[in-house]
Amino acid sequence: MAYTTLHDRLRGPILKDLQKELKIANPHAAPKLDKVTVNVGINKSKMDSKETRAYIEKMLMRITGQKPVFTKARVAISNFKTREGMVVGVKVTLRGKQMEEFLDRLISYSIPRIRDFRGLPKKLDGKGNYSIGLRDHSIFPEVPAPDAGQIFNMQIVISTTAKDDTEGMALMKAIGMPFKRNEAQDARDAKAAKDAEAKKKTDPVANNDAPKDTISTEKIEE
16 A cells, blocks of 8 residues: 655645544635744753754754754843854754655654654743754754764744634644554543443343334235
8 A cells, every 4th residue: 555645644644634623614824834843952061062953953954955054043042051042953944845744754753763752742922832852963864873972952832823722633634644552542542442242242132132112914814
């Protein structure tokens, strides 16, 4: 069976499922993906060299397919030893088909490569947007195996047009975001299914075993 890209699924089965789940008649009113922001913070003590910045820029370009931009501090903060205009991060903003292709690779190939992965937390920001924190950028197959000192963290923010977290969560689940399973709820669902199956076996009505009225077809002798 051929693989269907996220781009096609968003306009087909995902849209239909969202309309059905959220009871939305107008397909244009269903929640959609708006943009994805990939951000890497620059640690002044460990990551402030030109070589490290160049490496991060190169890896982000490989991972996202787009040239990143360096973000600078707007104000000086003495507690963090930052000056106004100092480089504090690297960022890429993805939209459209490039965003969809990145999310497709992230969900299908990269996240499953996380060691001892047990699922993502089910926590949105209250406005239907979702953030993922990654400790190791090398989970992306586009990245060659780095030295221990080259590994860096990144944050991925998925912005949507959802009105609230209910719509946002429905969209995240529909695109296949691998959230942590609720073991207690899974156990309750399994028990309910087992009880329903047991009731079906013992209930004569469910099995169509109830006595039925019969009509004699014997010919009545005059």
